[in-house]
Amino acid sequence: MPEPETRRVVVTGLGAVSSAGIGAAEFTAAIRAGRRTTSPITSFDTTGFPHVHAGEVHDFEPAEWLRRIEPTQWGRSSQFAASAARLAVADSGLPESELARARAGSVMGTTSGESAVIEELVGQWSADGLKSLGTDRVGAVPAGRIAAAVNSELRLSGEALTLATACSASNYALGYAYDMVAGGDADYMLAGGADSVNRWAHAGFYRLGALAEEVCRPFDAHRSGILTAEGGVALLLEPYDRAVARGARIYAEVLGYSVNCDAEHMVHPDPTSIAACIRAAHRSAGVTPEQIDYICAHGTGTRTNDATEVAAAREVFGDRIPPISSIKSMIGHTMGAASGFGALICCQALHEGFLPPTAGVEEIDPALGAGVDPVPGTARPARPQVVQNHGFAFGGNNAITVFGRVA
C-alpha cells in the first residue's frame, strides 16, 4: 500500500503510576537519583516463595486519582491505566473538555491484563468451586477493559484498543497511536500500558530460574534475574502543529518505530531479528545509527537478555554502542507497561537533558564485551538528541520506538 501523508507527532503529556512514584515528576526524580523502589510483596501471601520482592505500587488509592469511573467496578490494571492517562492529560495542560470533544482515543498495552481480578476469582474457585464466581468480578476480567477505562475516565469517543503483545506491548501501543495521529485518523491518542503483580507470574518466572532474590541488576556480572512489577503509564500524543498552536510543552517528537517477530522460539530472544528491528526503526525514524545518543534497554536483568540485547546492538552499532541503561534496575519489570515507562523516561531525558541510569551496577559483565556503558549509579547530565526505546516479549514480539528532541 502507498505510504499515506503524515503529520509530525509529539508527546505533550506524561503520566505514571509506579513503585517509583505517582506522576511523571516523582517518577523521573526517583529514576534520576538511581533509587531502587522494589520491596517485599504485600499484594499476595508469599509464604513458601523463596524470593519475595517485586515492584509493587503500595500507596495507590484509585479514588484519589479517578474522577469518573467507579474504581470498584474495574480491575487494578484498568485503575492504573485510567489514573496514568488522567495524569498525562493534566500534565499536558490540555483542557479535559477539549480532549473529550476531539477525535481522541487510547491504546494500552498489557501482558497479563486483569491478572489480579483473575486471581481473586481463582481464590473463590479454590474455596467454593466455579459456581461461586462473583458476578461483579467476572465482568472485570476482560483485558480489553484497560483501554476502555481510559476512554470512560476521560470521556473519549474514539478507539479504545488494548494490545496484549506481552512485554513489548506499550511500544506496540505507542507505534499504533503514532500512526493514528500521523495519518490523521485521530488528533489525540493516549498510549501506554498497565499490569498488576500476580502470583502466577511470580511463580512462573521463579520456576524458569529468571527471578532475582532481591535486586535486579542488569548488565552486572553478578545479576541474578528479573523482579516482577506493576504500574500504569500513559503518554499523550498529538500533532506537532496543534501542540505548537496551543503553546504546549513538547517533551519529544515520536520519530518512528518498528515491530517484527523472531518466529523462532517462545522464550529465547534472537539477536539477528532484534538487530533487524533496530534497523527498521531507524529507517522509520529517518535516522542513522550514529545519530542515536542513548538506548533505553529492555534490560530485564537476566543473562540471556543482556547477552542478546548487546549482541543485537553490536550488529547495528558495531563497537560504538550508545550508552544503554535499564530502568528495570529501579522499578522492576512492569511487563506490558515496561516499554511505556521506558518511553516516558526517554521523553524526560530529551526534555530535561540527562541519561537515565542503571542502578546497582558494580561490575559491568565482561562477557558482554568492550564498550558497554550502562550509565551506572545515577543519571548523567547530557544533551541527547535522538534516543531509542527497546521492548521485547514472549513469542519473539519485538518493538522499538525512536524519539527525538524538538529544538
Add this chain to the structure above:
Amino acid sequence: MSTAAVEALQAPVTHAVEPLAITAVGAATPAGLGLEALGRALAAGRPGHAEPSVQEGESLPPRPIRAVPDLRVTELIGRKGNRHLDRTTRLGLVSCRLALDSLPVPVGSRTGVVLGTSTGSIRSSSEYSLETLHQERPYLVNPSLFPNTVMNCAAGQIAIRHGLKGVNATLAGGHLAGVQALRYARNALRHGHADRLLVSGVEEFCAQSAWGWHQSGALSPDAAVGEGAALLVVEAEDAARSAGRRVLARVLACETGYADRGGLARALASVIGSALGRSGKDPAEVTAVSLGATGLVGLDRIEVRAVRSALGGALPDQVVRVKETVGECFSAGGVLQIAGLLGLWQLENTGAARTAVVPAVSRDGQVGCVVLDLNAPVG
C-alpha cells in the same frame, strides 16, 4: 436516528478507500472444520455440536453449550511439540492451517499475525494460578506451561510454525476483537510492517469461562456458551490482484468508537454510518448484516436498533446470526461473523454483488463496524 443525522456524525474521511482483500479463510467452529461446514449449518439454521470435552470431575453450568467437535490436531498441526499447547493455541493453529492449505502457495516470511483474544486461555492462566495455591510449595508450577498463561502465546506459535517474521500482534478486544484486528491489520499493511496478515480470533470453551458467562448475567438464559476460531488471510487488494490471487471478499472499512452505556446505540449507528461513508457505499446498497450481539442481554436489541437506524429503518434482506450455530464466542465472534457470511455466500454462489455490514458492540463501551463486499467490478 435519521440518515442525515448519521451523516452529520461521520468523522472526516482522511484516506481514500484502500480495500483489503480476503484471500483465504480457515474456520474451526462447532459446525465442524472449514468454511463450508459453517456455511451449511447457517444455511440450514442448524446449531453446532453441543458436547464439549470436559476434564474429569469438572462440572458445567446448566445452559446450552457449543463446542468444536474434532480439532484433528495430529493431522493438521503435526505430532511434534503439541503436548503443552492449550486449546486456545490449538484452535488458532488449526484455523491457520485450514486457511493456508486453501492457498496454492505458502505465504512468505514477510507475513504477520494479528490475533484477537480477551484474556488468552483463561483455563491456562487460572489453572496456573490455582496450582500456586494447591501445590505443597507455591512455586511448584510446570515451567513448560508458563507461556500458555501469556496472551500472545497463540500468535507466537502461529509465527514460529509458519516462519512468519512480520508484525505479530495480539489484541484483547473481546466482542470488538474482529473489527479491531482488521483495523490493526490495515494500518500495519499500510505502513509496511508486513506484506500479508493472518487476522484471527480465537475463543476456547472451558469450564472456567462457561461458569464466568453463566455467573455474569450477560448472556440470556437460552444462549449457548460456544467456542471457535477463524483466520482471514488479508493483504492490500491491488497486491492480491496483481499476484493473481482469488479475492473472496473485500474489506472496505473497519471503524471503531466508544460511548457510555446510554449512548451505545447512537454510537454504533454513527460508526456504521461512517464505515459506509468511508466505503463509498450508500445504506441502500447494503444487502446483508452479520449480527454479533445475539444472545447478549440488552446488547442484542441495541445492535439491531443501531443497524436499522444506520440503514434508514429496515434490516437488509440477508440477516446472519452466526451465534445461533456457534454459541457465544466472545473474541472469536467478530471473525466468525465474517466467516459465516463468506461461508453462506460461497454456498449460494449466485454471482450477485453484495455489501455487508458487520457490527460489533461491547458492554464496556466499544463499538465498531466492518464493511465487506463481494463481486465489485474490478478497476
